[in-house]
Amino acid sequence: MDNRFYNIGVGAKSLEPVLKNLIKHLKQEKTIDEFALTQQQISELGRFKHTQIIEDIGKFKTPTLRNISLTAPYMHDGRFWTLDDVLDHYQSGVQNNPTLDPQLKLSDTEFGISLTDDDKTKIIQFLHTLTDQDFLEDRRFAEF
Ligand code: HEM
Numbered sequence: 726m727d728n729r730f731y732n733i734g735v736g737a738k739s740l741e742p743v744l745k746n747l748i749k750h751l752k753q754e755k756t757i758d759e760f761a762l763t764q765q766q767i768s769e770l771g772r773f774k775h776t777q778i779i780e781d782i783g784k785f786k787t788p789t790l791r792n793i794s795l796t797a798p799y800m801h802d803g804r805f806w807t808l809d810d811v812l813d814h815y816q817s818g819v820q821n822n823p824t825l826d827p828q829l830k831l832s833d834t835e836f837g838i839s840l841t842d843d844d845k846t847k848i849i850q851f852l853h854t855l856t857d858q859d860f861l862e863d864r865r866f867a868e869f
Contacts, residue, residue, distance in 0.1 A: 730772045730784035733829055734836060735800050735814065737783055737822035740769045744782075744823070751779055768802060783824050792860055794853050808852055812845040 740747075743766065750760050757770070757777070767774070772781040785801045799805040805814065819829050819836040829836055840848070 726787045726789045728786070730781065730786050731826045731828075732771070732783040732822065732824045733785075733815075734783075734819035734822060734825050735785075735804065736765070736769045736802060737820040737825070739763075739765050740783065741822070747782075748779060748823075751777075771801070780824055783822055790852060790855050792856055794856050795860070808849045809845070812840065812848060816840045816845065 743760075743762065747757075747760055747762075751757070757774070762770075770782055772784040772786075773779070775781075793799075794808065797806050797808075799808075799811050800814075805811050815829075815838040817837060819825070821836045825836065829838065831837060831839060
């Protein structure tokens with residue numbers, strides 16, 4: 726977590742059909758409220774909803790990874806139920822879009838982070854080390 730906002734291509738596909746027209750609309754100094762969007766598309770706008778800066782479309786704040794093994798589902802819309810799914814996203818699920826973070830651009834046509842299956846296993850093992858045992862002993866989390 727670095728308290729910054731990034732577009733990591735989680736739900737960009739749902740905005741794709743309207744994105745060009747939306748940007749054109751915003752460049753004409755019109756507000757987002759005058760543009761028809763579905764609930765899902767509104768959620769995919771991310772930080773843009775607060776800043777109204779076009780470059781912020783699809784950016785979300787990096788969440789803490791502390792106790793991450795206990796806090797599924799993951800991402801802003803809770804689309805991933807396991808850490809394996811999250812790592813699959815970084816390995817092969819990143820959806821390209823105009824504000825995708827450059828760190829997730831492998832080439833002009835490939836997006837994500839280059840990870841072997843062994844890397845994924847080790848990263849997940851590491852993420853499990855971020856679990857606070859005191860937190861686990863809290864009665865509210867007894868079922869974990
Ligand atoms: C192998 C490297 C990485 C790992 C293991 C990792 C792990 C994770 C995990 C487990 C989550 C879900 C957190 C939650 O929902 O509570 C997450 C979300 C997120 N990560 Fe990463 N991450 C990695 C690389 C990156 C990079 C390079 C960036 C920035 C360019 C980034 C930015 C974010 C953001 C913005 C979210 C929130 C996305 C959303 O809410 O839709 N991560 N990451």
